[in-house]
Amino acid sequence: MLHEDDDGKSDFVSELLGADMLEGAAEGIAKQWLEKGEQSLSPKQLQIFEKYVLEANDPGACKRGCDIPWSEKFEALDNGGWCSYCAHMIDKVMRE
Numbered sequence: 001m002l003h004e005d006d007d008g009k010s011d012f013v014s015e016l017l018g019a020d021m022l023e024g025a026a027e028g029i030a031k032q033w034l035e036k037g038e039q040s041l042s043p044k045q046l047q048i049f050e051k052y053v054l055e056a057n058d059p060g061a062c063k064r065g066c067d068i069p070w071s072e073k074f075e076a077l078d079n080g081g082w083c084s085y086c087a088h089m090i091d092k093v094m095r096e
């Protein structure tokens, strides 16, 4: 189940799971978060979720300094840390 109106955070988490990027407790907690929602996690689990699922896999801001929305973070992990707009611009410049 994907959460609505979360700016792509649940997509990001399910992409991490799909790519086998989470292990052990982080994996189980991420699955529970996706299926049952944030309210189902204990404060301790929520801490693990934020630290080992989100923070550990967050590429941070785009290399040009823009914020990367959750919906584009997974792609940024793959393309070296660019938001999709910058990645697109670089791609375009390279081809010209």
Ligand SMILES: [Zn+2]
Pocket: 062, 063, 064, 065, 066, 082, 083, 084, 085, 086, 087
């Ligand atoms: Zn950018």
